[in-house]
Amino acid sequence: MNARRILLSVACIMMPLFLQGPAAEGSGIEERPRVIVHITRAKQVAGHIEFEDDSVLVIESLTGIHESWPKSQLLDILRLEDLPVPQHGTVILRSGKNRKGLIVRDDFDQIEILVSEIPIVMDRSEVSHIVLDPTFEEQYVDRKLLSRNGGIHAQLALCQWLINEHEYDLARIELDEADMSKADGDAARKLRSLNAQLKLHTAESNRSGPGTGQDKKKNDDTPRLLTSEEVNLVRVYEIDMTNPPRVLVPRDVIEKLISRHGTSDLIPDTEAEQADLFRADSIEIVKIMFRLRTHDLYNRIQVISEPVSLKLFRERIHDSWLNNNCSTNRCHGGTDSGRLRLRRDPLTSDRTCYTNMIVLERFRTLDGMPIIDWERPARSLLLQYGLPRSETMTPHPDVPGWTPVFDTRHRELMNNSISWMNSMKTTPRPQYPIPDLSPGKAVPEGP
DSSP: HHHHHHEEEEEEHHHHHHSSSGGGSSSSOOOOEEEEEESSSOOOOOEEEEEEEESSSEETTTTTTTEEEGGGGOOEEEEEEOOSSSEEEEEEEEEEEEEEEEEEOOOSSSEEEEETEEEEEEEGGGGEEEEEEOOHHHHHHHHHHHHHTTTHHHHHHHHHHHHHOOOOOHHHHHHHHOTTOOHHHHHHHHHHHHHHHHHHHHHHTTTTTTTHHHHHHHHTTTTOOOOOOHHHHHHTTTTTTOOOOEHHHHHHHHHHHHHHHHTSSOOSSSHHHHHHTSSSHHHHHHHHHHHHHGGGGGGGOEOOSOOHHHHHHIIIIIIIIIIIIISTTTTTTTTOOOTOOOOOOOOHHHHHHHHHHHHHHHHHTSSBSSOOSSSSSGGGGHHHHTSGGGGOOSOOOTTTTTTOSGGGGGGHHHHHHHHHHHOOSSSSSOOOOOOSSTTTTTOOOOO
């Protein structure tokens, strides 16, 4: 028992050293894992993992207290899921029932899930745990590895799965790579069927007349994607100092601040005090940069975690209803989208999400009206267009297949959208130094 106590004491002493080591200086810092530790049936402690090995767990509780235990003495360690984007999965309830749907968030106090597009919030005490479905990328990698040793039939089965998942470009690539040199009659028939399915999809995508000048114009309406550097810059401009994300400021940026603005009251006079700037928390350096308005250095700020307002846009707007309703191929994500065109790029989620947000913010109607009203969010055309025609003074244009997003069952989606706009509300709104997103205005990725 004494040995265990010594081990725990050493872990608590060494833990700050681990946190201050080289990993804290790099750009790959991740959010600390969140857990709920079941000590006894009646006692639980929630917090963030500070140190863990095979025998010891050290966490910082939500009250800021560091606690540690031998793992062998714990009943259970419930690990919460970090969801940068909603993911399909199953919520296992303590009652024995299950809820399957799109998991939006997994917090210490609540879990939110979309079941048939209806948001449901459950108290954490009702939930046993969450089981996430594998992502498309994970399934694709697993199936591709299995198909390598499964012969032509396994390759064709992979192509069929990709078609069923509407990943037609990947299906065509896999089909072209399939080795048909030893194919039997069944494989040949399956190949013809797959080619017919892909041909049908191509014909549907080009139903307005492939090769015409009109189609070329429609296809060219797709806005360019933000670069990774531009994504980071948007995050910089949306930093909320009352609840800041995790940031890193390189050493050479601090050196430039001192050399350029040494006469400012914000920069210490003595070398000893200036040396303290290099040891200060990066968010404190960002505050100085903002007050000095060093715009040319903003792109050097590395925003590691997502600012709250952008996280709200991603979770409560983009991935909850915009992507599923407005960005589809039959709406503003397809060739018949009209003047407002949104992106659909599932493998580049950060770039796609922020691109669509900027498209919405910059879009103007033919009358010159913005579709987002930052001063009166509920009156925004973006939301008014999503209401049933009987409930709005500015109904969505009459287009085939349109259905209201914010009907009686989904009114919470509209309330969430208003909350996002309020979270972004600053006077005046920042003007991102990002070039035009019009087609043909591509900006190359940085190194």
